[in-house]
Amino acid sequence: DAGVIQSPRHEVTEMGQEVTLRCKPISGHNSLFWYRQTMMRGLELLIYFNNNVPIDDSGMPEDRFSAKMPNASFSTLKIQPSEPRDSAVYFCASSFNRGGGYTFGSGTRLTVV
Amino acid sequence: QKEVEQNSGPLSVPEGAIASLNCTYSDRGSQSFFWYRQYSGKSPELIMSIYSNGDKEDGRFTAQLNKASQYVSLLIRDSQPSDSATYLCAGGSGYSTLTFGKGTMLLVSP
Numbered sequence: 001d002a003g004v005i006q007s008p009r010h011e012v013t014e015m016g017q018e019v020t021l022r023c024k025p026i027s028g029h030n031s032l033f034w035y036r037q038t039m040m041r042g043l044e045l046l047i048y049f050n051n052n053v054p055i056d057d058s059g060m061p062e063d064r065f066s067a068k069m070p071n072a073s074f075s076t077l078k079i080q081p082s083e084p085r086d087s088a089v090y091f092c093a094s095s096f097n098r099g100g101g102y103t104f105g106s107g108t109r110l111t112v113v
Numbered sequence: 114q115k116e117v118e119q120n121s122g123p124l125s126v127p128e129g130a131i132a133s134l135n136c137t138y139s140d141r142g143s144q145s146f147f148w149y150r151q152y153s154g155k156s157p158e159l160i161m162s163i164y165s166n167g168d169k170e171d172g173r174f175t176a177q178l179n180k181a182s183q184y185v186s187l188l189i190r191d192s193q194p195s196d197s198a199t200y201l202c203a204g205g206s207g208y209s210t211l212t213f214g215k216g217t218m219l220l221v222s223p
Binding site: 098107 | 155156157160201211216
């Protein structure tokens with residue numbers, strides 16, 4: 001299996017622009033997670049999908065953030081408009097269930113200038 | 114609020130020594146625990162899981178769980194410079210997502 005695939009690996013954008021991060025989970029995994037990692041706050045769960053349905057989005061910082069999972073093999077995290085404080089590494093992870101071991105993608109390093 | 118606490122380190126050990134990494138958790142409902150290794154600039158990689166009280170060994174790694182004390186640890190025997198990384202502890206249950214600690218940085222000197 002190719003693992004969890006994320007794109008792009010790096011994204012540099014100007015404040016106010018829309019940013020879309022993409023994720024392909026491992027085939028057969030029914031749980032998908034979006035995390036944000038910073039030095040100060042560590043790994044923060046943004047949103048969790050189960051069987052393509054958003055279950056918990058309480059970690060989404062504000063309305064500028066949105067996430068979708070139109071099918072079992074694809075998810076997006078969108079930030080519109082982006083702000084410098086959104087600069088972080090964003091990870092997608094998938095698992096057979098929410099309490100099991102998660103497999104992380106390579107991450108997207110986002111820099112908003 | 115569910116919390117997983119780890120000493121941020123760095124924990125410095127010489128090559129060949131035993132590295133001991135510790136973690137405490139607040140949620141008594143947590144049933145499953147995981148250790149992830151994260152190299153600088155890379156993604157977290159699952160290295161150990163433990164579900165029952167006691168020890169679980171896998172090669173040079175031993176995970177230890179004490180649910181009464183809400184304590185999880187990871188021992189790395191014969192530490193190598195390639196073990197230098199940040200180690201993340203995570204806990205959860207079938208009813209909740211995993212809660213991650215902020216990680217302990219381990220430095221193994223040759």
